[in-house]
Amino acid sequence: xxxEFTEKGIVFNKELNPLDEFVLYFxxxxxxxxxxxxxxxxYVAILFGRSRTSExxxxxxxxxxxxxxxxxxxxxxxxxxxxxxxxxxxAYDTYLDNSQTIRFSRKGQFIPNIEIKFPKTSLDRWxxxxxxxxxxxxxxxxxxxxxxxxxxxxxLGSEKDIEDAIYLYSIFKDKLNLEALSVFLESLGQKETxxxxxx
Amino acid sequence: MRVWGKKKxxxxxxxxxxxxxxxKIDIDEIExxxxxxxxxxxxxxxxxxxxxxxxxxxxxSSQQRELMGNPPVExxxx
Numbered sequence: 001x002x003x004e005f006t007e008k009g010i011v012f013n014k015e016l017n018p019l020d021e022f023v024l025y026f027x028x029x030x031x032x033x034x035x036x037x038x039x040x041x042x043y044v045a046i047l048f049g050r051s052r053t054s055e056x057x058x059x060x061x062x063x064x065x066x067x068x069x070x071x072x073x074x075x076x077x078x079x080x081x082x083x084x085x086x087x088x089x090x091a092y093d094t095y096l097d098n099s100q101t102i103r104f105s106r107k108g109q110f111i112p113n114i115e116i117k118f119p120k121t122s123l124d125r126w127x128x129x130x131x132x133x134x135x136x137x138x139x140x141x142x143x144x145x146x147x148x149x150x151x152x153x154x155x156l157g158s159e160k161d162i163e164d165a166i167y168l169y170s171i172f173k174d175k176l177n178l179e180a181l182s183v184f185l186e187s188l189g190q191k192e193t194x195x196x197x198x199x
Numbered sequence: 200m201r202v203w204g205k206k207k208x209x210x211x212x213x214x215x216x217x218x219x220x221x222x223k224i225d226i227d228e229i230e231x232x233x234x235x236x237x238x239x240x241x242x243x244x245x246x247x248x249x250x251x252x253x254x255x256x257x258x259x260s261s262q263q264r265e266l267m268g269n270p271p272v273e274x275x276x277x
Contacts, residue, residue, distance in 0.1 A: 017268045053267055056243065058236075083246070101239055109262050110250045115239075121232050122222035130218045145218070156233065180218055187224035 001049065005175060009133030009140070016137060019046060019112055023057055026080070026104070026114050027141045033072050036062040037116075038131040040144045040152075045164040047134065047143065048171055052160075055111040056103065060128050063118045066092050080104040083113060123148065123187075146172045147180035154190040154197070162197060169198045 004011040016024070023043060030037045041058035042050075064072070066089070073088040083103040085091050095102050099120045105113035119125045131142040143149075146168055153165035169176075185191045251259045 018265055019268075055247065055266070099235070103243065110247055110259075111262055111266055115243075121225070121228050123224055123229060124232075126219065126222040147218075155229070177218065180221070183221050187221075187226070188229065189226065 001171065009135055011135045013137050019043065019053060020136070022106070022112050024139050024141060029075055030061065033075060035064060035072060036128060038128045038142050038144055040127065040149070042160065042164050044143045044149055045167050047136065048168065050164060050167050056113050056115050058115045060119045060124055061116050062128060069096070076104055079106065081107050083110065145180070147177050148184050150181065151184040151188045151190045151194070154193045155188045166197055
């Protein structure tokens with residue numbers, strides 16, 4: 001695996017799969033709208049080579065006001081549809097502003113879809129603030145720092161999540177900020193799980 | 200572009216990213232967030248199952264096939 005760790009972020013090339021194309025297109029629209037975001041789901045492991053697929057991709061967007069959200073909505077619905085509601089006011093007031101998620105898929109499709117939400121916890125906000133830039137095939141996107149992603153996946157605890165954590169740790173262990181990793185393992189109560197599976 | 204550690208992964212250079220101050224984590228808040236996410240996930244799975252039931256085999260299986268990285272097939276191959 002060839003990864004470049006640069007000031008701009010992690011740079012690499014790969015054969016893009018349909019999920020990559022879907023994510024890169026959606027996140028490009030967020031960038032065009034000037035909306036900060038961070039991908040936090042299993043897609044992070046898939047991006048870096050984990051051989052599985054996913055029906056959905058989770059991401060946080062920065063908390064924006066209804067006016068900016070409406071602008072984003074109007075741009076998104078040219079190519080996507082919201083699976084939860086067709087009303088942007090409902091999407092914002094009932095869902096996003098109440099810490100619930102909304103999902104967008106390509107028009108006429110159901111999967112894959114992107115689940116977006118506002119950050120809810122201090123950990124969510126920190127993750128968004130410290131997001132990691134990845135430049136894949138000269139196209140940019142932002143993901144959760146591995147120092148959070150790995151402990152959080154261990155916390156989620158399903159077989160799939162633990163495998164993702166093991167995979168990401170194996171790929172990135174030489175590059176991690178070990179102090180940060182330790183802080184999050186401790187805060188999320190995963191030191192023992194880490195020792196069992198990853199150490 | 201300044202490049203640090205451009206090499207194959209087997210010979211790593213430790214890069215310490217500078218992070219903002221670590222957050223104070225309320226584990227109950229995290230667990231509630233996880234629980235809520237799980238509920239939303241299950242809601243999605245039920246929604247998707249309903250969508251599959253309402254659509255033809257060709258439609259849902261084409262999307263599934265595309266998601267798994269295979270190109271759409273001609274109808275004669277089905």
